Amino acid sequence: MACILGIDLGTSSVKSMLLDETEGVVKTASRSYTVSIPKSGFAEQDPETWWEAVKQTIRELKTDCPDQFCAIRAVGFSGQMHGLVLTGKKGEVLRPAILWLDQRSDRMAEQMHRELGMERMGEIFHNRAFSGFAFPSLLWVKEEEPEVFKKIHKILLPKDYIRLRMTGEWGTDASDASSACILRTGERDWAYDIIGRYGIPEDIFPDVHESEETAGCITPACAQETGLPAGIRVVYGSGDQPAQSIGNGAVREGLIISNIGTGGQISTYSGTDTYDRRLRLHTFCHALNRAYTIFGATLCSGMSMNWLKDKILGAGSFQELSEAAQETEPGSGGLIYLPYLTGERTPHMDAGASGMFFGMKLAHDRRDLIRAVMEGVVFSLKDSLQIFGEMGLRAERIIASGGGAASPVWLQIQADILEKEICVCSVKEQACLGACIVAGAGTGMLESVSEGVSRYVSFREDTYEPREKLQEMYREMHRKYQKLYEHTRDLMR
Numbered sequence: 001m002a003c004i005l006g007i008d009l010g011t012s013s014v015k016s017m018l019l020d021e022t023e024g025v026v027k028t029a030s031r032s033y034t035v036s037i038p039k040s041g042f043a044e045q046d047p048e049t050w051w052e053a054v055k056q057t058i059r060e061l062k063t064d065c066p067d068q069f070c071a072i073r074a075v076g077f078s079g080q081m082h083g084l085v086l087t088g089k090k091g092e093v094l095r096p097a098i099l100w101l102d103q104r105s106d107r108m109a110e111q112m113h114r115e116l117g118m119e120r121m122g123e124i125f126h127n128r129a130f131s132g133f134a135f136p137s138l139l140w141v142k143e144e145e146p147e148v149f150k151k152i153h154k155i156l157l158p159k160d161y162i163r164l165r166m167t168g169e170w171g172t173d174a175s176d177a178s179s180a181c182i183l184r185t186g187e188r189d190w191a192y193d194i195i196g197r198y199g200i201p202e203d204i205f206p207d208v209h210e211s212e213e214t215a216g217c218i219t220p221a222c223a224q225e226t227g228l229p230a231g232i233r234v235v236y237g238s239g240d241q242p243a244q245s246i247g248n249g250a251v252r253e254g255l256i257i258s259n260i261g262t263g264g265q266i267s268t269y270s271g272t273d274t275y276d277r278r279l280r281l282h283t284f285c286h287a288l289n290r291a292y293t294i295f296g297a298t299l300c301s302g303m304s305m306n307w308l309k310d311k312i313l314g315a316g317s318f319q320e321l322s323e324a325a326q327e328t329e330p331g332s333g334g335l336i337y338l339p340y341l342t343g344e345r346t347p348h349m350d351a352g353a354s355g356m357f358f359g360m361k362l363a364h365d366r367r368d369l370i371r372a373v374m375e376g377v378v379f380s381l382k383d384s385l386q387i388f389g390e391m392g393l394r395a396e397r398i399i400a401s402g403g404g405a406a407s408p409v410w411l412q413i414q415a416d417i418l419e420k421e422i423c424v425c426s427v428k429e430q431a432c433l434g435a436c437i438v439a440g441a442g443t444g445m446l447e448s449v450s451e452g453v454s455r456y457v458s459f460r461e462d463t464y465e466p467r468e469k470l471q472e473m474y475r476e477m478h479r480k481y482q483k484l485y486e487h488t489r490d491l492m493r
Contacts, residue, residue: 076439077237079159167216247430260404264301296384
């Protein structure tokens with residue numbers, strides 16, 4: 001028996017999976033945590049909170065599955081992308097991590113737009129600089145916290161910090177590094193000329209590797225803290241979006257992932273180095289084949305539902321809200337929701353965008369609000385799918401992923417609005433599974449990522465078909481949804 005440990009460091013929780021080489025998924029353990037909002041527009045987390053949560057999940061796996069735990073031969077990672085972790089010479093954290101949904105660096109991102117221009121940003125990064133990306137966040141620290149900036153030994157992406165704690169080695173991988181908006185994406189290395197232009201020392205950027213490469217081994221110190229045997233090989237891993245696509249089996253062109261997690265994405269695999277010239281989408285390095293992942297991002301998808309549940313309705317579980325949405329008619333009685341609670345990326349790339357409910361009537365009740373949030377999130381995802389069409393990217397099949405895939409009504413809404421059949425992977429934690437597969441391929445336990453996908457990825461028998469009678473109504477609502485932003489963009493400021 002041989003097993004793989006996959007760790008997915010998310011925005012709201014960490015999940016650790018034990019994968020048996022022969023039997024498949026053995027168990028997944030998770031621990032939740034929150035995002036700190038020290039002031040409006042800020043979003044932070046303490047990396048020590050991540051590390052404690054990782055240790056707790058590993059200990060749970062050890063307690064519940066002792067035989068398989070002792071058989072772990074490789075460790076892989078998936079992690080929330082874009083975030084900035086600043087470390088000192090001894091690996092100590094210098095300040096709370098600045099997360100992907102943080103808006104404080106909007107001014108720095110705009111400065112990059114002015115100085116580099118859209119065309120050059122596209123050629124180098126394949127992406128538009130956006131607040132919450134690691135490099136604009138680093139520029140903010142340089143300007144606003146110079147004493148912290150002086151102490152930086154290395155910058156890391158979130159999952160890289162966990163790997164540092166486990167191996168003692170600094171480093172990152174191309175998929176995650178490309179989300180920092182300072183990587184030459186086509187060349188898979190840092191844009192050192194741009195780094196120097198902004199007065200940033202080159203040596204604070206860690207070496208960039210491929211996801212399957214071995215980063216190091218479990219150290220005795222990590223073994224003492226986690227119970228993992230020292231000497232187990234650890235690979236670099238990847239950002240959560242590429243890992244999730246692998247865990248969903250979307251490792252060829254034409255397969256589309258519709259992910260509704262804390263944020264949301266419409267994504268696809270591309271063997272070709274291509275990007276949207278208007279920079280409405282993201283093109284990042286993939287975790288396999290030196291390929292690329294192209295996706296549109298919605299900042300507040302599942303987070304919109306949590307906001308409604310916790311701050312507006314003040315009660316109810318996700319399942320109860322999903323059931324309530326089922327009780328009202330498609331279209332929510334004309335109520336339309338814009339999920340721009342922390343600004344928006346695709347297609348607007350506007351950190352100043354605001355959310356809204358439009359078309360409220362006395363007849364509307366909590367069920368309409370819930371369903372309108374679900375529909376509004378999918379309208380935002382449809383914006384991304386439309387740009388895919390403009391780029392000539394095929395959409396043969398859509399695979400639903402993330403927490404939203406646990407809701408039958410949200411799955412049906414995706415089918416109706418996106419006008420495609422929706423299928424769902426049998427394994428719930430796809431990013432964890434992707435992390436395991438990459439680790440298995442990188443350490444020789446699997447022949448390749450493709451072999452791991454064919455061995456471990458399967459789909460549920462039930463699928464969700466678009467209902468033709470609703471298509472014109474949803475098309476009209478989506479057109480109105482798009483006009484709402486166009487007509488209120490200036491007022492949002």
